[in-house]
Amino acid sequence: MPLGESGGEGTATVSEVRTWSSGDYTRVAIYLSHWVGWHKLELAPEGDRPRRLALDLRPAQLDGKAVERAVAGDQVDRVRAAQNGPNTVRVVLDLPGDDKVQLFTLDDPPRLIVDVGTHAAIHQAIAGATRAAEPAPAPGPGPAAPAGKAGPSAGEGELGPIRRIVVDAGHGGHDPGAIGPTRVREKDVTLAIARRLARKLEAEGFQVVLTRRDDRFLALEERTALANTARGDLFVSVHANAHPRRVRAGVETYFLNVADDRYAARLAARENGLDAEDGPSEVARILSDLDAKASADSSRRLAQLVQREVCAGVRSRVGDVKDLGVKSALFYVLLGARMPAVLVETGFISNRAEERRLGSARYQDEVASGITRAVTQFARGDARVAAAR
Ligand SMILES: [Zn+2]
Numbered sequence: 001m002p003l004g005e006s007g008g009e010g011t012a013t014v015s016e017v018r019t020w021s022s023g024d025y026t027r028v029a030i031y032l033s034h035w036v037g038w039h040k041l042e043l044a045p046e047g048d049r050p051r052r053l054a055l056d057l058r059p060a061q062l063d064g065k066a067v068e069r070a071v072a073g074d075q076v077d078r079v080r081a082a083q084n085g086p087n088t089v090r091v092v093l094d095l096p097g098d099d100k101v102q103l104f105t106l107d108d109p110p111r112l113i114v115d116v117g118t119h120a121a122i123h124q125a126i127a128g129a130t131r132a133a134e135p136a137p138a139p140g141p142g143p144a145a146p147a148g149k150a151g152p153s154a155g156e157g158e159l160g161p162i163r164r165i166v167v168d169a170g171h172g173g174h175d176p177g178a179i180g181p182t183r184v185r186e187k188d189v190t191l192a193i194a195r196r197l198a199r200k201l202e203a204e205g206f207q208v209v210l211t212r213r214d215d216r217f218l219a220l221e222e223r224t225a226l227a228n229t230a231r232g233d234l235f236v237s238v239h240a241n242a243h244p245r246r247v248r249a250g251v252e253t254y255f256l257n258v259a260d261d262r263y264a265a266r267l268a269a270r271e272n273g274l275d276a277e278d279g280p281s282e283v284a285r286i287l288s289d290l291d292a293k294a295s296a297d298s299s300r301r302l303a304q305l306v307q308r309e310v311c312a313g314v315r316s317r318v319g320d321v322k323d324l325g326v327k328s329a330l331f332y333v334l335l336g337a338r339m340p341a342v343l344v345e346t347g348f349i350s351n352r353a354e355e356r357r358l359g360s361a362r363y364q365d366e367v368a369s370g371i372t373r374a375v376t377q378f379a380r381g382d383a384r385v386a387a388a389r
Pocket of ligand 1: 170177178186239240
């Protein structure tokens, strides 16, 4: 929407500005009552004023007094939000360094998300994991390494640079997710699986960050902000599927991409809390600007491992399950995650038999075991590459 327009809804209220930060990453979120036109200005340093990013929103009013807040971390010194003329709210970020800035929007409630900074270490980990997925290069013409004098090699048991896993239990609080025919709620299933998954990953030597440990609501941007500020190496979001046709059943694993078929678009709409008609075109446009693409290959590989291990485990110890494969879709919860990220649909809660399974400790445990094996295999592949460098 062009600056000055409101789609007929009039002046928007800018209700809140939130920030999250760690040593090398800061996220700023600006919350609005409804969408109005906005634009971004980059202001060069002048005098003792650093480089600044200004976001103008019009027609808009700030809810309450102007905000000026110091921000922890090195990327953003401070954030200010103030009325700049009768109809314009200006939000300014002071950027002392030359960190990369990325901007995207989320709906319901409307908010602008600004990510500043990069994780060099994580990008290396992603690069390593990506290389591990490629065939080994043919031996070059250089001198062969003397037998028996190879450097220290990573054994099968070493985990390498993938150490910290962010486990995201979908939905929570006032958002129950999908609800099954006998009222099993997705938010309870995802939390139960996430807790089991956390215990199993810790037993394998990983550090685990749970985005939620109890029945609480977390906005999508909080989930990835948590993952990014915790410097997670992998992000695994746990969900349960639903479909109006109750015969639909099976397990599928997603990695982030622009929705590319109607079913994926509808599913993404549901998980994103949108109507299916709300096209992802705006986000798709912004997506092309995000780091998500850099880790798409690693995310795809992790998704393939998760899908394979979950289906194999369920088949051998619970019963048959339909393998719906690995797919890509535009999941907002994965958008802005600066690490390989996947979303597992662990079964159809809308299907009576699978609803019963999803509510059972045995099935939850088997799914958690499958994801744990997948993460461990992914991490070991990465360790071998790290040792070979
Ligand atoms: Zn869900």
